[in-house]
Amino acid sequence: MIEYELKGPLSQQRTRIRLGASLKENHFPQAVIIEGLPGIGKKALAMELSKALCCTNASQRPCGECFGCKMSVNSGAVENWVIPLESKEAKAKKASDVSEGSSAKTVEEFTQVYIQKIIENPYSIDYLSAAAEISVDLIRSLTGRFSLKNDRVRCVIIAEADRMNESASNALLKTLEEVPPNTYFILTTSSKEQLLQTIRSRCLSIHLPPLSSEEVRDLASQYVNIPISDDVLGLSQGSVGRAIYYASKATELQDLALEFLESSISGNYSDLFFNLDSEELKDPAVAILFLEVLSFLITDIVRDMSGAPLRLAETTRQFKDKENTPLDLNAYTVALQSVQETMYRIGTRRTSALVCLQSLAIKLFDGFR
Numbered sequence: 099m100i101e102y103e104l105k106g107p108l109s110q111q112r113t114r115i116r117l118g119a120s121l122k123e124n125h126f127p128q129a130v131i132i133e134g135l136p137g138i139g140k141k142a143l144a145m146e147l148s149k150a151l152c153c154t155n156a157s158q159r160p161c162g163e164c165f166g167c168k169m170s171v172n173s174g175a176v177e178n179w180v181i182p183l184e185s186k187e188a189k190a191k192k193a194s195d196v197s198e199g200s201s202a203k204t205v206e207e208f209t210q211v212y213i214q215k216i217i218e219n220p221y222s223i224d225y226l227s228a229a230a231e232i233s234v235d236l237i238r239s240l241t242g243r244f245s246l247k248n249d250r251v252r253c254v255i256i257a258e259a260d261r262m263n264e265s266a267s268n269a270l271l272k273t274l275e276e277v278p279p280n281t282y283f284i285l286t287t288s289s290k291e292q293l294l295q296t297i298r299s300r301c302l303s304i305h306l307p308p309l310s311s312e313e314v315r316d317l318a319s320q321y322v323n324i325p326i327s328d329d330v331l332g333l334s335q336g337s338v339g340r341a342i343y344y345a346s347k348a349t350e351l352q353d354l355a356l357e358f359l360e361s362s363i364s365g366n367y368s369d370l371f372f373n374l375d376s377e378e379l380k381d382p383a384v385a386i387l388f389l390e391v392l393s394f395l396i397t398d399i400v401r402d403m404s405g406a407p408l409r410l411a412e413t414t415r416q417f418k419d420k421e422n423t424p425l426d427l428n429a430y431t432v433a434l435q436s437v438q439e440t441m442y443r444i445g446t447r448r449t450s451a452l453v454c455l456q457s458l459a460i461k462l463f464d465g466f467r
């Protein structure tokens with residue numbers, strides 16, 4: 099009898115035990131979606147599963163030593179991955195079309211760089227820009243390889259699967275309708291609702307829960323040398339990737355959130371709009387992370403009025419220490435709603451993040467007047 103043991107944090111153990119049992123009973127579905135918040139280890143679990151599926155050890159899987167295990171965590175094995183590419187990268191040539199001696203990077207080489215980054219830190223949430231997507235060509239070159247004869251188990255991880263564009267989704271759907279033998283697909287996503295319903299219905303959905311504060315602190319400390327403060331833990335909401343991100347950005351973003359709220363309330367926008375007009379905030383993903391900090395700050399101000407514990411204690415105190423701080427519970431509640439609406443609006447990517455942030459500032463001003 100082969101035993102399966104998938105490694106990972108305690109908070110997610112129940113999910114892994116269930117998956118281990120279906121591997122042991124040889125019931126593992128050929129297509130699964132791992133979904134959950136960004137930065138909680140969906141790709142880490144996908145790589146563990148890939149090893150377990152491809153492992154050839156006779157008694158204990160994954161063994162970590164055999165060819166199958168090693169190829170599951172090898173950046174050279176581009177055939178095991180589909181990763182969104184930036185538009186310039188997607189336009190590069192394929193390795194098979196490049197003439198000898200060409201120095202231009204190929205699609206495979208760009209993909210390798212991303213695989214390497216994921217292997218080094220599967221929790222990272224900012225390794226791609228918001229514009230990166232999975233094109234139909236990436237899905238076609240994947241399925242093209244299936245015609246080659248292969249006796250080994252094949253496991254493909256499709257990272258950030260919600261970034262498949264329409265034609266890529268349709269191409270994958272065709273493959274999922276008839277998955278080749280010995281082949282497994284593992285899709286990871288933090289916005290499952292953006293996947294085609296027809297794709298979702300062909301995959302087993304695995305929900306991965308957030309991690310405990312201790313796990314976040316332990317894991318994040320393995321990747322960054324900055325101490326993980328309580329404020330950062332509060333902002334991370336059980337996500338290692340967010341803790342890593344906020345560990346270096348929290349101070350900056352909290353200062354900006356403070357300025358945003360103060361300037362909006364007082365109606366002094368000119369400096370604020372200048373500070374908002376930064377390259378980083380033009381990225382919708384960064385703008386949303388900033389608005390999360392702002393929403394935590396506003397929530398804390400409201401919590402503070404009722405004596406509830408705070409998550410951004412230091413910044414909230416700084417805000418309260420200012421003169422003329424309004425104590426209007428209703429205005430803060432409306433403000434929080436506006437922040438959430440703005441996050442949604444930026445998420446749809448129809449309006450530029452900067453324009454959304456500017457109109458939010460004006461809305462807040464109106465709300466406190």
Ligand SMILES: [Zn+2]
Pocket residue numbers: 152153154155159160161162163164165166167168
């Ligand atoms: Zn193995």
